[in-house]
Structures are given as C-alpha cells and as structure tokens.
Amino acid sequence: MHLSRDVLITLIKVLSVIVLAMVLFFIGLMIGYGVIGDGAPTQVFSRALWQHIFEFIQI
Template sequence: MHLSRDVLITLIKVLSVIASAIILFFIGLMIGYGVVGDGSPTHVFSRALWQHIFEFIQL
C-alpha cells in the first residue's frame, strides 16, 4: 500500500511540472507576441496566425 502512495505522489509531481511548463510556454508566447512583436497578446491563439506561420516555414 505504501508503494502505491509513493507512485501517486511522484505522478502528481511529474504532471504538475508538465502542466506548469505548458502554462509558462503559453505565457511566453503571449509576452513575445504582445510585447516584442507589437501585436495583441490574445491574437497569438488565432488559427489564421498559426496557418500563416506554418505556410511560411514550409516555403
């Protein structure tokens, strides 16, 4: 029983680190696009913007 609790605690720690990394990635996208790129920070989640970026990379 003690082993399963240790595994659960480790799993929660790993998932919290992954969730924190994802949240910080999106915050970084918003800061980079909004402050450095002089755009609207919420526009970074626009589908049209990402289509344009992927088209630019494929050329």
C-alpha cells in the same frame, strides 16, 4: 499500499511540472507576440496566425 502512494505522489509531481511548463510556454508566447512583436497578446492563439506561420515555414 505504501508503494502505490509513492507512485501517486511522483505522478502528481511530474504532471504538475508538465502543466506548469505548458502554462509558462503560453505566457511566453503571449509576451513575445504582444510585447516584443507589437501585436495583441491574445491574437497569438488565432488559428489564422498559426496557419500563416506554418505556410511560411513550409515554403
């Protein structure tokens, strides 16, 4: 029983680090696009924007 508790605590720590990294990544996207790029911060989640970026990279 003690081993499964340690595994659970470790799993929670790893998942919390992954979630925190994702949140910080999205905050960074919003700051980069909204403040540095002079766009609306929420527009970074637009599907059309990402399609344009991927089309630009592929060409």
